[in-house]
Amino acid sequence: MSHRPVIPVMLLCLLSACSFFKTTPEPQVYPTIDALPPTATLAPLPTPYPSPTPMTLAGLFCEYQFCIGHPTSMAFYDHLASLNPLTPSTYGNGFLAAYQLPTMLINLIWLQAPGTADPQFLLDTILDDQADTRTGNMDVTLVRGMNVMYTPITTTISPDVAFGGAAAWTCGDRVFAWKVYAPNAESAGPLFEEALARFACIQ
Numbered sequence: 001m002s003h004r005p006v007i008p009v010m011l012l013c014l015l016s017a018c019s020f021f022k023t024t025p026e027p028q029v030y031p032t033i034d035a036l037p038p039t040a041t042l043a044p045l046p047t048p049y050p051s052p053t054p055m056t057l058a059g060l061f062c063e064y065q066f067c068i069g070h071p072t073s074m075a076f077y078d079h080l081a082s083l084n085p086l087t088p089s090t091y092g093n094g095f096l097a098a099y100q101l102p103t104m105l106i107n108l109i110w111l112q113a114p115g116t117a118d119p120q121f122l123l124d125t126i127l128d129d130q131a132d133t134r135t136g137n138m139d140v141t142l143v144r145g146m147n148v149m150y151t152p153i154t155t156t157i158s159p160d161v162a163f164g165g166a167a168a169w170t171c172g173d174r175v176f177a178w179k180v181y182a183p184n185a186e187s188a189g190p191l192f193e194e195a196l197a198r199f200a201c202i203q
Contacts, residue, residue, distance in 0.1 A: 060198060064091055066171070068178075069198030070106060071191070074098040079107075092174075102160035105181040106191075112174050119168035119175045123149055126177040127166055131157045134166075143196060146171050150192060155181055164188050171201040 059072040070076060076096040081088035089095060092112035099105045109126055127134070132155050139150045148169040155164055161181035165188030168177040178195060182188050 061096070064089060064094055064110075066110075066174075066176075066201040067199065068108065069195045070098055071100070071104070074100050074104065074106065076106075076108065102158065103183050105161060107179045108176065110174050110176045114173040116175055117147055117170060119147060119149055119170050119177065122175045122177040123151070123166060123168035126168070126179045127153070128155070128157065131155050132164075132166070132179075143169070148196065150189070152185060152188060153179075157181060165192055167192050167196070169196070171199075174201065 059070050059074075061068050061070055061076045076098045078089050079095040079097040094108075094110050096108040097106065107126060109122065111122060132153050134151045135154055136152045139148075141148050141150075146169045148167065150165060150167040153164045153166055154162060156162075158181070161183055163183065163185040164179065164181040166177070166179040168175065170176075176199075178192060180188050180191050182191070
């Protein structure tokens with residue numbers, strides 16, 4: 001029995017298969033591609049960068065439409081909210097506290113008082129009549145348009161913090177008062193200067 005007729009048939013099948021797998025684009029595709037407009041490479045969009053912050057964010061409290069500096073090892077909390085969650089501090093009235101026991105305690109209070117230029121009344125308020133005593137001279141200065149009063153103090157609130165300082169100032173329609181209890185007299189003044197240097201209120 002002869003197998004010669006099988007070989008030409010197999011070759012024919014292989015050639016047919018090869019021509020089947022070759023893909024030729026249909027003629028109507030070319031006009032569509034030619035009609036597309038050329039696409040230009042778009043320029044990259046500018047990267048938005050944040051504007052520089054006028055003061056460092058380390059040890060800076062910002063809330064109730066004002067900012068104030070404080071030591072980085074301490075953080076202010078809302079003392080009014082801790083006493084009663086239903087009556088937290090607001091723009092018009094507030095009380096913050098920060099502490100690092102047993103070496104330091106800072107209080108900050110404020111009150112909305114439009115037209116008030118003399119912050120003396122709030123300085124009297126933040127001082128404890130039973131424990132705090134003013135020492136030295138009262139410093140009264142004008143700082144960035146704010147009337148500022150500062151006095152060193154001694155206190156009997158704790159033997160660990162027998163010294164300190166208290167201050168009050170006006171900003172916009174509010175009066176602020178600040179107090180620190182510290183282990184030595186030398187640290188109170190610089191702490192207030194740093195706090196006030198970074199103070200800003202939104203009017």
